[in-house]
Amino acid sequence: MGLTLVYGVLGIGDFAHGDKMGWGMFLAFFVVSSEGANLGFAGGQFGSLSFGWGLVVGILVAMAGVAVISIALERLVFRRLRAAGGTFFVFAIASLGVSIGLRALIQLIWGPSNFRYTPGIHPAIEIFGGIKVKPDQFFIVGITLLAAVLLYWLLYRTRFGKAMRATADNPGLAEASGIDTNRIRYGTWLVGGLLAALAGVMLGLQAEVRFDAGFRLLLPLFAAVILGGIGNPWGALLGGLLVGVAQEVSTQWINTGLKPGIPFVIVIVVLLLRPRGLFGQVR
C-alpha cells in the first residue's frame, strides 16, 4: 500500500521500497534483540502471541526510523532530481541506487545472517475444521486491516488526503489552487515510509529477518500494485491478497521452486489483458 501511494501521488516507482521494509524489519529486530534488551526493552509476552511489549516498541521505532530515512531521501535525492527536471527514468535509477545502498548498510550493520524476533517454535492453534493458524498471524491480519482503514480515512476524509489526491491527479493544478505540493510530497514519503516499516516488521514476524527479504518481495509488491491499479490502496490490498494466494495455491500443481515466477506471470497477464489493473482508472 505504501508503494502504490508513492507511485500514485509522486509518479515514482520506488524500487527502494523493499529495502525500506528491510530497514523496518531490522530496526524492530534491534529493539527486541539483546542490544535492545540492554536498553530495557524486549521481554514480555502477550497471551499466546510470540512477542510482547518489546516488539510494540520495536514497531514504533521502526516506523519512526524508516519515515526519517524516507524523508531524508526525498530531501537529499529526489527533490534535487525533480528540481533538475528528472524524468521517471532518472527517479527509477536513483531509487535503485538507493536500494543497493540501503541493503549494503543493513549487511554492514547486522551482517548477512538470518534472525528471528523470538527464538523457538511457535505452535499454531486449531481454529476450526483442522485449519491451523498461528496467533501471530491474526495479529498481522488485524494490523493490516487497521492500516488500510487508517489510510482510507487519511486519503478520503481529511483535507491532507484530498490535497494528496489532487497532487496525484495534476500537480500543476494542485499548486495553482494553493496546495503546498512540496509538503504533500514529504507527507506522502512519510506515510509510505511508515507503511513500509510496518510491513517489514510483519514480514519479519511471519518469516525470517534477513537482509534481502524486502528486496525479494519487490516483484510480488509491484505485481500487487499493478493488479490493483496504480495509486489505489484498496486495489493494492486485494492485489496483494490475490498474488499471495496464487503463489501458495500454485504449489499444488507446480514445483515449489517455481513459486517466485507466479507474480511475474500475473504481471504479464494483467498487462496483456487489463493494463490499468482491476480497479484502476484510465489515465
Place this chain on the structure above:
Amino acid sequence: MDQLIVTLVTFDGAVNWTVGFLTTVAIFAILALALNVQWSVGILNFGVAAFFMVGAYVSAVLTLPPPEGLEAYVAGWGVPIPVGWIFAAVAGAVLAILLGIPTLRLRDDFLAIATIGVAAILRSIANSVEGLVNRSRGLNGIDGLLQDEVSGGGYRWVELAIALAVLIVVYWLVSRATASPWGRTLRAIRDNEDTAKASGKNTVRFRMGAFILGAMLMGLAGAIYAHRNGTISPLTFTDLLGTFFIWTMLIVGGSGNHRGVVLGSLVVGFFWFGTPLIQESLPDWLGSRVFQVRQLLIGVLIVVFLLWRPQGLLAERDRVSRFVSTGPGEPSESLAGSLWQRIRTAVSR
C-alpha cells in the same frame, strides 16, 4: 584472497591479474554497450542479468557433450562454439520478444517492473527444474574457444583477445546503429515520443528493435562469459553484478555515449575488482567488511552521479550528424573538455 595478493607481488602475477581483469571488463563493457542501445530509446531494462544468464546457459548446453552420470541437462550436442554464440544471441532476442510484447506498447515503467524479477525467476527455474541445466550443481567443463590449440598460461591472452575482438565488433556495430537514421529515430522517440509519432514513426516497432538488438548482444556477452569461465551456475548471475553493476557503468561513464560507457566499465570495473587487492592492507574493521562497503559505494555512486554529473564522465553528443552545423559557443562535451574550458577562462582572467 591471500593467494591473489601473493600472485600480484610478482611481475608475472601482476600481468596475469591485469589480463584477467581486462577480459572481465571487456565482457562487462559489451553488456553495458548493449544496455546503452536499449537506453537510447528510453527502455529501462532492470533485468540485464537475465539476458546474460540465458546467453551463457544456451551456449553452454549446446556446446557441451551429452550428459553423463549425475549430470542432467538438455541438448549437449557438442556444437562448435561460434554456433553456440549465435544461438546465445538468438536466445536473448527470444526473451526480449517475450518480455517486450506485453510491456512495450504500454507505459514506460511497466517494462522496468517486468524485468526486475526476471533474473530471479530464471535463477529459480534453473535451480529447481530437474534435467534442464543441472540445477544448482551448475554446468562444468565448458570449453573455451581455441582452447585445444593454445595450451597452458598463454591461453589467458587468447581469452583477452577474443573478448576484446568481440568488444570492438560490438562497439563498431552499436556506433553504426545509433548513428544511422534508425538510431537517430530511437533518440527522437526517447526525447519526445509524440513528435516522433507525428513524424510517422512506428515507435513501438523501433523500441522493440532496440530492445532485441540490446538483448542479443547481452546474450552474446553471456556466451563469451560462459566459455571463458568454464563453469556456470545459477549463483553466478546475481542481480547485483549482472544488472546493477552494468547500470553503474552506464551512469558513471555517460549514458548515450558509447565511448563513455566503455570508460565507465573500466573505471567501475577497476573499483569493483580492485578492492579485494587492497583488502589485506586495510585496517581490520574495514577489511572484513570491504565487500559490503563496495556495494554501498556502488549505490552511492549511482545517486551521486545522477545528482551532480547526470551526463556521466563523457556526455552524450548533442550533434547527431556531421551534416548538422553546430553553433558557436557550443558547451563543451566531456569532463576533460569542461575542465580545460575552466582552466582557459581562469588563465585568461
